[in-house]
Amino acid sequence: MPDGDQIERAVRQVLGSLSGDLTATEASLLAELEALGREVARAKSEIAALRVEDINERHIPKATDELDAVVEHTAAATNEILDVCEGLERLQAELSGPQAERLGEAVTRIYEACSFQDITGQRITKVVSALKIIESRVAAVTARFGGGGDAPPPESEAPAEPVSEGRALANGPQLPGAAASQEDIDRLLASFD
Amino acid sequence: MAIDKSMNVLIVDDYKTMLRIIRNLLKQLEFDNVEEATDGAEALAKLRAGNFGLVISDWNMEPMTGLDLLKEVRADSRLKHLPFIMVTAESKTENVIAAKQAGVSNYIVKPFNAETLREKIEKVLVHA
Numbered sequence: 117m118p119d120g121d122q123i124e125r126a127v128r129q130v131l132g133s134l135s136g137d138l139t140a141t142e143a144s145l146l147a148e149l150e151a152l153g154r155e156v157a158r159a160k161s162e163i164a165a166l167r168v169e170d171i172n173e174r175h176i177p178k179a180t181d182e183l184d185a186v187v188e189h190t191a192a193a194t195n196e197i198l199d200v201c202e203g204l205e206r207l208q209a210e211l212s213g214p215q216a217e218r219l220g221e222a223v224t225r226i227y228e229a230c231s232f233q234d235i236t237g238q239r240i241t242k243v244v245s246a247l248k249i250i251e252s253r254v255a256a257v258t259a260r261f262g263g264g265g266d267a268p269p270p271e272s273e274a275p276a277e278p279v280s281e282g283r284a285l286a287n288g289p290q291l292p293g294a295a296a297s298q299e300d301i302d303r304l305l306a307s308f309d
Numbered sequence: 310m311a312i313d314k315s316m317n318v319l320i321v322d323d324y325k326t327m328l329r330i331i332r333n334l335l336k337q338l339e340f341d342n343v344e345e346a347t348d349g350a351e352a353l354a355k356l357r358a359g360n361f362g363l364v365i366s367d368w369n370m371e372p373m374t375g376l377d378l379l380k381e382v383r384a385d386s387r388l389k390h391l392p393f394i395m396v397t398a399e400s401k402t403e404n405v406i407a408a409k410q411a412g413v414s415n416y417i418v419k420p421f422n423a424e425t426l427r428e429k430i431e432k433v434l435v436h437a
Contacts, residue, residue, distance in 0.1 A: 194326050202333065224337060224423045227330050231420045234327040238369065238398055282349075282374030285407055289398035289419070296400040298418050298425055304405050305416060 128153065168258050176251045183240045194233040201226050238288045312434045314339045316362030321345075321352040321378065322396075323370040331365060331396070334423050338430065349373025353381050356388055363434065368397035368404070376404075376411060383412040392433045396421065 130149055138146065201223050208219045289295070296304075318340050320331045328345045335343050344359070346352035348370040356364065364382070368375040375395055382388045395408050398419040405416055414437075415429040 191326055195329070198326070198329055198333070205333075220337065224334070227333055228420070228422045230330055231327065234322075234324045235398055235420060237324060280374065280377045281407060282368065282376030282378075282380075285376065285399065285401075285404050286369040286374055287399060287401065287404075288369060290400050296402060296405070296418065298421065301400070301405050301416050301418055304402060305409060308409050 163257075168254055171254050172251050172258075176247050180244050180247055183244055187237050187240055190233050190236060194230050197226065197230055201230075235289050242288050312431060313362065315342060316340070317342045317344060317360060318363045318365065319344050319346060319352060319355055319359075319361045321347070321349065321364065321366035321370070321375065323347050323367065327367070331426075334426055335365075337423065338427055340430075349375060349378030349381070352378055356382065356391070357385070361391065362437075363430070364391060364393045365396055365430075366393065368395060368399045368408075376408060379408065379411045379413055390437070392437045394429055394433060396426075 350373040366375040414433040
Protein backbone atom coordinates (compact mmCIF):
# COMPACT_ATOMS: atom_id res chain seq x y z
CA MET A 117 0.00 0.00 0.00
CA PRO A 118 1.49 3.43 -0.89
CA ASP A 119 2.07 5.76 2.06
CA GLY A 120 0.84 9.37 2.33
CA ASP A 121 4.08 10.82 0.95
CA GLN A 122 3.97 8.59 -2.12
CA ILE A 123 0.38 9.61 -2.88
CA GLU A 124 1.24 13.29 -2.43
CA ARG A 125 4.28 13.01 -4.71
CA ALA A 126 2.24 11.21 -7.37
CA VAL A 127 -0.42 13.95 -7.30
CA ARG A 128 2.20 16.70 -7.62
CA GLN A 129 3.88 14.89 -10.55
CA VAL A 130 0.56 14.65 -12.39
CA LEU A 131 -0.15 18.33 -11.74
CA GLY A 132 3.33 19.29 -12.92
CA SER A 133 2.93 17.36 -16.16
CA LEU A 134 -0.21 19.27 -17.15
CA SER A 135 0.47 22.30 -19.36
CA GLY A 136 -1.23 24.47 -21.98
CA ASP A 137 -4.96 24.74 -22.48
CA LEU A 138 -6.95 22.21 -20.56
CA THR A 139 -10.03 20.41 -21.82
CA ALA A 140 -13.09 20.27 -19.57
CA THR A 141 -12.22 16.67 -18.64
CA GLU A 142 -8.62 17.58 -17.82
CA ALA A 143 -9.78 20.56 -15.76
CA SER A 144 -12.13 18.30 -13.84
CA LEU A 145 -9.32 15.79 -13.29
CA LEU A 146 -7.03 18.60 -12.14
CA ALA A 147 -9.61 19.78 -9.62
CA GLU A 148 -10.03 16.23 -8.30
CA LEU A 149 -6.28 15.78 -7.98
CA GLU A 150 -5.88 19.08 -6.18
CA ALA A 151 -8.64 18.09 -3.77
CA LEU A 152 -6.98 14.71 -3.24
CA GLY A 153 -3.63 16.39 -2.54
CA ARG A 154 -5.24 18.72 0.01
CA GLU A 155 -7.02 15.75 1.62
CA VAL A 156 -3.75 13.81 1.98
CA ALA A 157 -1.98 16.82 3.49
CA ARG A 158 -4.89 17.40 5.91
CA ALA A 159 -4.95 13.73 6.97
CA LYS A 160 -1.22 13.79 7.64
CA SER A 161 -1.45 16.88 9.84
CA GLU A 162 -4.48 15.50 11.68
CA ILE A 163 -2.69 12.22 12.43
CA ALA A 164 0.36 14.15 13.63
CA ALA A 165 -1.89 16.30 15.86
CA LEU A 166 -3.44 13.19 17.41
CA ARG A 167 -0.03 12.23 18.84
CA VAL A 168 -0.87 8.56 18.29
CA GLU A 169 2.61 7.65 19.47
CA ASP A 170 1.38 8.55 22.98
CA ILE A 171 -0.91 5.53 22.80
CA ASN A 172 2.06 3.16 22.56
CA GLU A 173 4.51 5.15 24.62
CA ARG A 174 2.26 6.01 27.58
CA HIS A 175 -1.35 4.84 27.55
CA ILE A 176 -0.97 1.13 26.70
CA PRO A 177 2.05 0.48 28.96
CA LYS A 178 0.23 2.27 31.80
CA ALA A 179 -2.95 0.24 31.23
CA THR A 180 -1.07 -3.09 31.19
CA ASP A 181 0.85 -2.12 34.36
CA GLU A 182 -2.44 -1.31 36.08
CA LEU A 183 -3.94 -4.65 35.01
CA ASP A 184 -0.84 -6.52 36.21
CA ALA A 185 -1.25 -4.77 39.55
CA VAL A 186 -4.91 -5.88 39.72
CA VAL A 187 -3.87 -9.53 39.22
CA GLU A 188 -1.07 -9.21 41.77
CA HIS A 189 -3.26 -7.60 44.44
CA THR A 190 -6.21 -9.96 43.99
CA ALA A 191 -3.83 -12.95 44.17
CA ALA A 192 -2.32 -11.59 47.39
CA ALA A 193 -5.77 -10.96 48.88
CA THR A 194 -7.01 -14.41 47.85
CA ASN A 195 -4.00 -16.10 49.42
CA GLU A 196 -4.62 -14.13 52.61
CA ILE A 197 -8.22 -15.38 52.65
CA LEU A 198 -7.00 -18.95 52.06
CA ASP A 199 -4.55 -18.60 54.97
CA VAL A 200 -7.48 -17.67 57.21
CA CYS A 201 -9.59 -20.57 55.87
CA GLU A 202 -6.84 -23.05 56.62
CA GLY A 203 -6.69 -21.61 60.16
CA LEU A 204 -10.45 -22.10 60.47
CA GLU A 205 -10.10 -25.72 59.34
CA ARG A 206 -7.57 -26.31 62.12
CA LEU A 207 -10.09 -24.76 64.52
CA GLN A 208 -12.81 -27.00 63.07
CA ALA A 209 -10.75 -30.05 64.06
CA GLU A 210 -11.03 -28.92 67.69
CA LEU A 211 -14.82 -28.64 67.49
CA SER A 212 -17.43 -31.35 67.14
CA GLY A 213 -21.07 -31.80 66.13
CA PRO A 214 -23.13 -29.18 64.29
CA GLN A 215 -20.68 -26.36 65.03
CA ALA A 216 -17.83 -28.19 63.28
CA GLU A 217 -20.13 -29.06 60.41
CA ARG A 218 -21.34 -25.50 59.92
CA LEU A 219 -17.82 -24.15 60.09
CA GLY A 220 -16.70 -26.71 57.49
CA GLU A 221 -19.54 -25.73 55.16
CA ALA A 222 -18.68 -22.04 55.49
CA VAL A 223 -15.01 -22.69 54.71
CA THR A 224 -15.98 -24.72 51.64
CA ARG A 225 -18.10 -21.84 50.36
CA ILE A 226 -15.18 -19.46 50.81
CA TYR A 227 -12.90 -21.82 48.85
CA GLU A 228 -15.47 -21.95 46.04
CA ALA A 229 -15.78 -18.16 45.98
CA CYS A 230 -12.00 -17.69 45.89
CA SER A 231 -11.81 -19.35 42.49
CA PHE A 232 -12.88 -15.93 41.13
CA GLN A 233 -9.19 -15.01 41.15
CA ASP A 234 -8.42 -17.58 38.48
CA ILE A 235 -11.27 -16.39 36.25
CA THR A 236 -10.48 -12.68 36.63
CA GLY A 237 -6.81 -13.42 35.99
CA GLN A 238 -7.66 -15.17 32.72
CA ARG A 239 -10.01 -12.37 31.69
CA ILE A 240 -7.33 -9.75 32.35
CA THR A 241 -4.82 -11.79 30.32
CA LYS A 242 -7.26 -11.62 27.40
CA VAL A 243 -7.53 -7.82 27.78
CA VAL A 244 -3.73 -7.45 27.85
CA SER A 245 -3.48 -9.54 24.66
CA ALA A 246 -6.05 -7.26 22.99
CA LEU A 247 -4.05 -4.18 24.07
CA LYS A 248 -0.89 -5.65 22.55
CA ILE A 249 -2.68 -6.16 19.24
CA ILE A 250 -3.88 -2.52 19.34
CA GLU A 251 -0.31 -1.44 20.14
CA SER A 252 1.10 -3.20 17.07
CA ARG A 253 -1.65 -1.82 14.81
CA VAL A 254 -1.08 1.73 16.07
CA ALA A 255 2.67 1.32 15.45
CA ALA A 256 1.94 0.23 11.88
CA VAL A 257 -0.40 3.18 11.21
CA THR A 258 2.04 5.66 12.78
CA ALA A 259 4.95 4.39 10.70
CA ARG A 260 3.00 4.40 7.42
CA PHE A 261 1.74 7.96 7.80
CA GLY A 262 5.01 9.36 9.09
CA GLY A 263 3.59 10.20 12.50
CA GLY A 264 6.27 8.13 14.18
CA GLY A 265 9.10 10.45 13.19
CA ASP A 266 12.17 8.29 12.68
CA ALA A 267 10.44 5.14 13.87
CA PRO A 268 11.41 2.08 11.84
CA PRO A 269 8.72 0.58 9.61
CA PRO A 270 6.71 -2.21 11.21
CA GLU A 271 8.30 -5.61 10.92
CA SER A 272 6.64 -7.92 8.48
CA GLU A 273 4.65 -10.58 10.27
CA ALA A 274 6.54 -13.84 10.70
CA PRO A 275 4.79 -16.92 9.36
CA ALA A 276 2.61 -18.40 12.08
CA GLU A 277 4.14 -21.39 13.85
CA PRO A 278 1.95 -24.48 14.01
CA VAL A 279 0.00 -24.67 17.26
CA SER A 280 -1.41 -27.71 19.01
CA GLU A 281 -5.15 -28.33 19.12
CA GLY A 282 -5.07 -27.54 22.84
CA ARG A 283 -3.48 -24.13 22.20
CA ALA A 284 -5.76 -23.37 19.22
CA LEU A 285 -8.85 -24.03 21.35
CA ALA A 286 -7.61 -22.10 24.42
CA ASN A 287 -9.87 -19.05 24.48
CA GLY A 288 -10.21 -18.41 28.20
CA PRO A 289 -13.48 -17.69 30.00
CA GLN A 290 -16.54 -16.79 27.93
CA LEU A 291 -18.79 -13.86 28.80
CA PRO A 292 -21.70 -14.93 31.04
CA GLY A 293 -24.29 -15.00 28.25
CA ALA A 294 -22.07 -17.08 25.95
CA ALA A 295 -20.72 -19.58 28.49
CA ALA A 296 -22.10 -23.11 28.66
CA SER A 297 -23.26 -24.15 32.12
CA GLN A 298 -22.14 -27.30 33.91
CA GLU A 299 -25.58 -28.75 33.13
CA ASP A 300 -25.10 -28.02 29.39
CA ILE A 301 -21.71 -29.73 29.48
CA ASP A 302 -23.06 -32.74 31.38
CA ARG A 303 -25.80 -33.14 28.76
CA LEU A 304 -23.25 -32.87 25.95
CA LEU A 305 -20.99 -35.48 27.54
CA ALA A 306 -23.95 -37.80 28.15
CA SER A 307 -24.83 -37.59 24.45
CA PHE A 308 -21.59 -39.46 23.68
CA ASP A 309 -22.55 -42.43 25.89
CA MET B 310 -17.89 -49.76 45.18
CA ALA B 311 -15.68 -48.05 47.79
CA ILE B 312 -13.22 -45.44 46.53
CA ASP B 313 -9.59 -45.72 47.61
CA LYS B 314 -8.93 -42.23 48.93
CA SER B 315 -5.31 -43.04 49.73
CA MET B 316 -4.47 -42.88 46.02
CA ASN B 317 -2.11 -40.24 44.66
CA VAL B 318 -3.92 -37.39 42.91
CA LEU B 319 -2.13 -35.00 40.55
CA ILE B 320 -3.62 -31.52 40.20
CA VAL B 321 -2.41 -29.34 37.32
CA ASP B 322 -3.01 -25.59 37.02
CA ASP B 323 -0.84 -22.58 36.23
CA TYR B 324 -2.58 -20.48 38.92
CA LYS B 325 -1.00 -21.33 42.26
CA THR B 326 -4.09 -20.04 44.05
CA MET B 327 -6.28 -22.47 42.12
CA LEU B 328 -3.97 -25.36 43.01
CA ARG B 329 -4.32 -24.38 46.65
CA ILE B 330 -8.12 -24.22 46.42
CA ILE B 331 -8.42 -27.61 44.72
CA ARG B 332 -5.95 -29.17 47.17
CA ASN B 333 -8.02 -27.89 50.11
CA LEU B 334 -11.29 -29.10 48.56
CA LEU B 335 -9.72 -32.54 47.97
CA LYS B 336 -8.56 -32.58 51.57
CA GLN B 337 -12.16 -32.02 52.66
CA LEU B 338 -13.08 -35.01 50.48
CA GLU B 339 -10.38 -36.97 52.37
CA PHE B 340 -7.89 -37.17 49.51
CA ASP B 341 -4.67 -36.37 51.35
CA ASN B 342 -2.05 -37.57 48.87
CA VAL B 343 -2.09 -34.69 46.41
CA GLU B 344 0.77 -33.53 44.19
CA GLU B 345 0.86 -30.42 42.02
CA ALA B 346 2.15 -29.38 38.58
CA THR B 347 1.87 -25.99 36.89
CA ASP B 348 1.68 -27.11 33.23
CA GLY B 349 1.17 -30.18 31.09
CA ALA B 350 4.85 -30.94 30.55
CA GLU B 351 5.64 -30.94 34.27
CA ALA B 352 2.54 -33.04 34.91
CA LEU B 353 3.50 -35.60 32.27
CA ALA B 354 6.96 -36.01 33.79
CA LYS B 355 5.40 -36.56 37.24
CA LEU B 356 2.86 -39.02 35.89
CA ARG B 357 5.54 -41.05 34.13
CA ALA B 358 7.73 -41.09 37.22
CA GLY B 359 5.02 -41.78 39.80
CA ASN B 360 1.97 -43.84 40.53
CA PHE B 361 -1.21 -41.80 40.35
CA GLY B 362 -4.86 -42.78 40.49
CA LEU B 363 -6.42 -39.53 39.23
CA VAL B 364 -5.48 -36.37 37.30
CA ILE B 365 -7.39 -33.10 37.68
CA SER B 366 -6.13 -30.64 35.09
CA ASP B 367 -6.73 -27.12 33.86
CA TRP B 368 -6.77 -26.56 30.07
CA ASN B 369 -5.13 -23.19 29.39
CA MET B 370 -1.47 -23.52 30.41
CA GLU B 371 1.95 -22.82 28.87
CA PRO B 372 3.83 -24.51 27.32
CA MET B 373 1.71 -27.68 27.28
CA THR B 374 -2.06 -27.32 27.58
CA GLY B 375 -4.36 -29.67 29.46
CA LEU B 376 -5.76 -31.08 26.21
CA ASP B 377 -2.26 -31.85 24.94
CA LEU B 378 -1.46 -33.47 28.29
CA LEU B 379 -4.60 -35.59 28.00
CA LYS B 380 -3.56 -36.77 24.52
CA GLU B 381 -0.08 -37.68 25.79
CA VAL B 382 -1.61 -39.61 28.68
CA ARG B 383 -3.97 -41.55 26.41
CA ALA B 384 -1.07 -42.35 24.05
CA ASP B 385 1.07 -43.75 26.87
CA SER B 386 0.58 -47.50 27.33
CA ARG B 387 1.06 -47.29 31.10
CA LEU B 388 -1.14 -44.21 31.65
CA LYS B 389 -3.85 -44.62 29.02
CA HIS B 390 -6.55 -45.77 31.45
CA LEU B 391 -5.79 -43.11 34.09
CA PRO B 392 -8.95 -41.19 35.14
CA PHE B 393 -8.57 -37.62 33.89
CA ILE B 394 -10.90 -34.75 34.84
CA MET B 395 -10.60 -31.41 33.03
CA VAL B 396 -11.37 -28.42 35.28
CA THR B 397 -11.35 -25.33 33.11
CA ALA B 398 -12.92 -22.00 32.17
CA GLU B 399 -13.04 -23.20 28.54
CA SER B 400 -16.77 -23.72 28.21
CA LYS B 401 -17.33 -23.74 24.45
CA THR B 402 -18.98 -26.79 22.97
CA GLU B 403 -16.00 -27.33 20.67
CA ASN B 404 -13.71 -27.58 23.71
CA VAL B 405 -15.89 -30.17 25.42
CA ILE B 406 -16.13 -32.21 22.21
CA ALA B 407 -12.36 -32.05 21.65
CA ALA B 408 -11.73 -33.18 25.23
CA LYS B 409 -14.24 -36.02 24.93
CA GLN B 410 -12.72 -37.18 21.66
CA ALA B 411 -9.28 -37.11 23.29
CA GLY B 412 -10.59 -39.38 26.05
CA VAL B 413 -11.41 -37.10 28.98
CA SER B 414 -13.16 -38.90 31.86
CA ASN B 415 -15.20 -35.88 32.91
CA TYR B 416 -15.31 -32.11 32.45
CA ILE B 417 -15.91 -29.39 35.03
CA VAL B 418 -16.35 -25.76 34.06
CA LYS B 419 -14.95 -23.01 36.29
CA PRO B 420 -16.11 -21.53 38.55
CA PHE B 421 -17.28 -24.76 40.13
CA ASN B 422 -18.50 -25.80 43.55
CA ALA B 423 -17.25 -28.49 45.89
CA GLU B 424 -20.31 -30.66 45.31
CA THR B 425 -19.66 -30.77 41.54
CA LEU B 426 -16.05 -31.75 42.17
CA ARG B 427 -17.09 -34.52 44.58
CA GLU B 428 -19.76 -35.83 42.24
CA LYS B 429 -17.45 -35.98 39.19
CA ILE B 430 -14.59 -37.58 41.12
CA GLU B 431 -16.87 -40.28 42.49
CA LYS B 432 -18.40 -40.92 39.08
CA VAL B 433 -15.01 -41.22 37.42
CA LEU B 434 -13.41 -43.39 40.08
CA VAL B 435 -16.38 -45.75 40.40
CA HIS B 436 -16.22 -46.40 36.65
CA ALA B 437 -12.41 -46.63 36.54
